[in-house]
Amino acid sequence: MSELYMKSYKVLERIKTIGLIISGVSLFTMMLFIVADVLGRNFLSQSIPGNFEIVINYFLPLSVFTAMPYAYGIGVLPRITMVLDRFSDKIRKNIIIGLLLFEVILFSLIIYYSAIYAITGTVEEFAFPAGGNLYPYYFLLYLVPLSFFLVIIEIVFLIIKNVKGDTSALIVAEKKVD
Amino acid sequence: MADIVLVPIILILFFLLLLAGLYIHSVLLGVGVIGLLLIDQGNLLNGLLGSDPFNSIANYTLTTIPLFVLMAQFVLNAGIVKDLFTIVYNISIGRKGTLGALTLVVGGLLGAVSGSGTATSASMGQVAVPELRNYGYNQNLAGAVAAAAGSLSGIIPPSLILILFGVFSETPIGDLFMGAIIPGIIMTLCFMIAMVFLLNRTTPPERKKEKIKFTRREITKRAIITSLGASLFIAFVIFGGIYSGFVTPTEAAALGAFGGFIAAIILGKVNKEFMINSIRETVNVTGMVIIIFIGAKILSRFVSVSLLPRKLVESLGSLIEYPITILIIISLVYFILFMFIEGGAVILMTLPVLLPIIEMIDINLIWFGVFVGVLCTLGLLTPPVGLSVFAVGGVTRIPLDGIFKYSLVFAGFSGLVLIVLMVVFPQLVLWLPNTM
Amino acid sequence: NNTDSGNNEGEIHLVAAGGGSPNHGWGEGFFTPWMEEVTERTDGRVQFEVFYSGELVENTHEYDGLTQGLADIVNVPAIYDPQRFPMSEVTMLPLTHSDVHIASRAFAKLIESDVELKDGKSFVELEYGDNGLKALPVSTTTEYVISTTGYEFDSVDAVKSATLRTSSRGHEAYAQDIAAGSVTMPGVDMYDAMNRGAFEGAFYSIADWSGYGFQDLFKYTITGANYGHFNSTLGMTQETWDSLPEDVQEIMTEVTHEIIEYSANDWESRKQEMIDYSLENGGVFVDIGELDEEVQSHLLVGMEQVWYDFIELMEERDLPGKELAILWRDLVIEEGGDVPEDIKELE
Numbered sequence: 001m002s003e004l005y006m007k008s009y010k011v012l013e014r015i016k017t018i019g020l021i022i023s024g025v026s027l028f029t030m031m032l033f034i035v036a037d038v039l040g041r042n043f044l045s046q047s048i049p050g051n052f053e054i055v056i057n058y059f060l061p062l063s064v065f066t067a068m069p070y071a072y073g074i075g076v077l078p079r080i081t082m083v084l085d086r087f088s089d090k091i092r093k094n095i096i097i098g099l100l101l102f103e104v105i106l107f108s109l110i111i112y113y114s115a116i117y118a119i120t121g122t123v124e125e126f127a128f129p130a131g132g133n134l135y136p137y138y139f140l141l142y143l144v145p146l147s148f149f150l151v152i153i154e155i156v157f158l159i160i161k162n163v164k165g166d167t168s169a170l171i172v173a174e175k176k177v178d
Numbered sequence: 179m180a181d182i183v184l185v186p187i188i189l190i191l192f193f194l195l196l197l198a199g200l201y202i203h204s205v206l207l208g209v210g211v212i213g214l215l216l217i218d219q220g221n222l223l224n225g226l227l228g229s230d231p232f233n234s235i236a237n238y239t240l241t242t243i244p245l246f247v248l249m250a251q252f253v254l255n256a257g258i259v260k261d262l263f264t265i266v267y268n269i270s271i272g273r274k275g276t277l278g279a280l281t282l283v284v285g286g287l288l289g290a291v292s293g294s295g296t297a298t299s300a301s302m303g304q305v306a307v308p309e310l311r312n313y314g315y316n317q318n319l320a321g322a323v324a325a326a327a328g329s330l331s332g333i334i335p336p337s338l339i340l341i342l343f344g345v346f347s348e349t350p351i352g353d354l355f356m357g358a359i360i361p362g363i364i365m366t367l368c369f370m371i372a373m374v375f376l377l378n379r380t381t382p383p384e385r386k387k388e389k390i391k392f393t394r395r396e397i398t399k400r401a402i403i404t405s406l407g408a409s410l411f412i413a414f415v416i417f418g419g420i421y422s423g424f425v426t427p428t429e430a431a432a433l434g435a436f437g438g439f440i441a442a443i444i445l446g447k448v449n450k451e452f453m454i455n456s457i458r459e460t461v462n463v464t465g466m467v468i469i470i471f472i473g474a475k476i477l478s479r480f481v482s483v484s485l486l487p488r489k490l491v492e493s494l495g496s497l498i499e500y501p502i503t504i505l506i507i508i509s510l511v512y513f514i515l516f517m518f519i520e521g522g523a524v525i526l527m528t529l530p531v532l533l534p535i536i537e538m539i540d541i542n543l544i545w546f547g548v549f550v551g552v553l554c555t556l557g558l559l560t561p562p563v564g565l566s567v568f569a570v571g572g573v574t575r576i577p578l579d580g581i582f583k584y585s586l587v588f589a590g591f592s593g594l595v596l597i598v599l600m601v602v603f604p605q606l607v608l609w610l611p612n613t614m
Numbered sequence: 615n616n617t618d619s620g621n622n623e624g625e626i627h628l629v630a631a632g633g634g635s636p637n638h639g640w641g642e643g644f645f646t647p648w649m650e651e652v653t654e655r656t657d658g659r660v661q662f663e664v665f666y667s668g669e670l671v672e673n674t675h676e677y678d679g680l681t682q683g684l685a686d687i688v689n690v691p692a693i694y695d696p697q698r699f700p701m702s703e704v705t706m707l708p709l710t711h712s713d714v715h716i717a718s719r720a721f722a723k724l725i726e727s728d729v730e731l732k733d734g735k736s737f738v739e740l741e742y743g744d745n746g747l748k749a750l751p752v753s754t755t756t757e758y759v760i761s762t763t764g765y766e767f768d769s770v771d772a773v774k775s776a777t778l779r780t781s782s783r784g785h786e787a788y789a790q791d792i793a794a795g796s797v798t799m800p801g802v803d804m805y806d807a808m809n810r811g812a813f814e815g816a817f818y819s820i821a822d823w824s825g826y827g828f829q830d831l832f833k834y835t836i837t838g839a840n841y842g843h844f845n846s847t848l849g850m851t852q853e854t855w856d857s858l859p860e861d862v863q864e865i866m867t868e869v870t871h872e873i874i875e876y877s878a879n880d881w882e883s884r885k886q887e888m889i890d891y892s893l894e895n896g897g898v899f900v901d902i903g904e905l906d907e908e909v910q911s912h913l914l915v916g917m918e919q920v921w922y923d924f925i926e927l928m929e930e931r932d933l934p935g936k937e938l939a940i941l942w943r944d945l946v947i948e949e950g951g952d953v954p955e956d957i958k959e960l961e
């Protein structure tokens with residue numbers, strides 16, 4: 001593949017890695033947060049007010065939506081390739097491109113509608129009540145269109161690779177052998 | 179569109195996309211979207227695609243998934259599997275049957291600190307296979323024993339499959355965990371019986387009584403205490419904590435992960451690489467579950483709106499009075515799906531359709547969840563897609579078809595025993611949750 | 615969105631949805647009979663397609679489901695969404711006397727009240743109308759009371775060292791006012807946590823105990839001090855409502871009033887069933903009047919404070935807190951209920 005292609009893909013990889021880091025940090029903090037709540041409740045009879053609402057509305061979205069583009073990119077998501085493997089590489093290539101275009105359509109729909117939902121949330125200042133207070137969470141709604149957008153970018157790279165490359169490909173960067 | 183046309187179109191579309199190699203999450207999402215368009219409900223896409231991805235994820239029980247995966251990663255990357263196996267090795271003092279049986283015991287114990295059969299199988303493959311080979315196991319049987327031992331993590335709580343089932347069906351995770359304990363133990367015993375049988379068949383008669391030259395492996399006291407201590411602590415928090423109500427399943431997961439992390443610190447394993455590896459694996463599994471979850475949610479919306487389950491149950495008519503017939507059909511469908519597709523994905527893709535039926539024919543959801551969990555765990559060992567076998571094959575370079583020859587025996591024998599026992603004695607599942 | 619998609623000429627087809635279970639008090643006592651009655655009285659002209667238990671819209675996201683066009687008619691448990699429905703919490707204000715009949719009638723009157731609270735707008739206009747919603751009143755729940763797993767409020771210190779699970783901002787404020795500890799946790803996790811003694815009790819409506827099996831857990835309940843009634847409405851977009859023929863609108867309004875009474879009775883009998891069960895199994899119900907005098911006044915002073923807290927909270931958001939509190943107080947008293955002494959003086 002061309003140098004420009006490789007360079008641009010590097011940028012995407014860096015963004016996905018940032019997502020990975022945010023996800024990891026959020027996950028680790030969530031673990032500590034829940035441990036602190038359990039200890040507080042059992043030894044100081046004082047739990048963190050609104051703990052579970054905070055977990056599900058802040059920590060969880062921050063942990064999972066940031067993880068999705070990364071998981072998509074390395075091709076660990078389940079699929080059945082048994083039938084695909086029986087075709088010649090040329091046919092396989094065309095099928096893969098077809099499937100990728102189909103995914104682009106699906107994810108575009110999600111991006112479009114979830115962006116509308118996020119904007120609605122912003123206008124109405126979505127907030128959840130917890131422990132007597134209102135906590136805004138509308139800004140996290142943007143994680144959905146954002147993460148699916150990154151997935152689409154990944155797909156675009158993959159389409160280019162299949163169109164331009166010599167052989168069919170299911171992922172952009174072949175897994176490094178560890 | 180009339181149901182008589184709709185159902186075949188949807189089914190054909192589903193299998194066409196699936197077999198074409200489309201990712202499972204996109205199969206679910208795509209069929210859901212196209213289905214809604216076909217029944218002239220495209221106007222619902224705005225509401226469903228807009229808010230479901232976020233709102234269906236903001237779910238307290240779902241939190242247990244990344245936390246239990248994180249826990250397993252800490253435990254596995256801390257080298258606790260290796261330590262436990264070394265302890266077992268030293269106990270076996272050269273008796274090959276004993277080593278095989280203890281390998282399965284370690285698998286069962288690891289099951290209590292890991293939620294994923296695949297991850298544990300990889301570790302078992304690395305650690306146990308060379309030693310089993312040393313003791314004279316042929317390589318395929320050694321691989322199958324490691325795969326079977328690792329697969330136990332799939333059903334012995336905590337179990338990702340049971341969590342997914344619980345989240346989607348709104349069945350309490352604690353009850354599902356408690357319900358899976360006895361079947362998990364029975365499965366371990368079945369594996370042991372299968373192992374002894376296979377070992378006997380593969381060992382030439384003249385070598386049967388042979389004792390292997392045995393030298394004790396070095397292991398520090400600190401490693402023994404920490405590895406055993408951490409495993410027991412985590413198992414205690416998960417079983418005791420949830421059983422007594424001291425913690426919720428989500429809290430048990432957080433405490434367990436924290437315990438695994440502390441153990442890794444004591445064992446001196448925590449460094450940048452440890453953190454990166456643990457987090458990366460956790461993020462992968464989490465990302466996978468979430469994206470499939472979103473797809474399944476959309477599909478289940480289509481299924482609801484289409485009113486197909488209601489109509490299906492109506493048309494099943496008198497068959498409803500024989501739930502066992504429906505159960506047999508469902509088991510067959512699951513058995514086939516688990517042969518080909520990753521377990522969590524199967525759970526998420528089938529529940530939108532099956533749950534309403536299960537509820538209407540009055541099958542206990544806890545029992546059903548554990549039942550599906552058992553089938554799913556055995557699916558880790560069956561060809562052509564058996565993730566536990568893949569994992570062992572991947573780390574040991576043993577050809578897959580060789581391992582499958584034996585792992586299939588493990589799965590077939592245990593499956594037969596467990597299915598019969600669970601159907602005839604549902605109390606094997608329901609007794610423990612009922613004493614909570 | 616589906617009002618015009620009926621198969622037969624003139625048939626009105628409405629998609630109804632809710633996050634709650636069909637067996638819940640509201641499902642069985644209100645929504646189901648309400649829809650059956652409307653269908654019958656319109657001679658089958660109005661047909662409902664019902665989705666319970668979050669099948670179509672999730673619990674606490676019903677209003678979104680409505681505006682996004684997922685359903686034509688939903689139950690709106692507005693208290694869960696104080697950001698968009700800030701004033702609905704008024705029914706959670708503590709009362710010294712009331713029951714589900716009193717509260718339901720008062721709530722129906724509140725919805726239908728034309729008393730101008732702010733900018734010439736009534737409660738229903740401010741709270742629902744401004745959200746583009748047509749709201750029909752639904753019976754409230756039975757009163758929220760404090761129940762514990764056996765922990766007794768025999769001294770002020772005992773009250774202060776109790777930890778209670780709260781389910782609204784009013785309860786949270788009240789727990790603070792009486793210096794008790796509070797926890798928040800999902801309903802599904804409460805049983806296990808209380809069972810092993812992680813905390814002592816909760817604010818809960820007795821008729822709702824069976825939802826999570828609390829009838830086996832709560833052994834000590836203080837009656838006579840009531841920490842509000844949860845409310846809900848049947849909501850439609852104004853657009854959907856306006857598209858309905860006038861006689862259908864009339865029938866719906868009429869049925870609503872009849873079912874409120876029916877539903878309140880249903881709640882009452884659910885509550886009595888729980889009380890009977892509990893008494894048989896060693897449960898104790900203590901009237902607040904039977905408590906130690908100091909404990910009584912400690913609990914009552916806290917109740918008044920919640921009213922002032924509520925008014926302040928509303929006024930911080932530029933809402934007519936005091937006017938609303940006074941209106942609710944008057945409606946409750948008019949229907950035979952009572953409020954803390956100081957609140958009667960509120961002008």
Ligand code: NA
Nearest residue numbers: 289331334336
């Ligand atoms: Na496990």
Ligand code: NA
Nearest residue numbers: 517557560563
């Ligand atoms: Na399989």
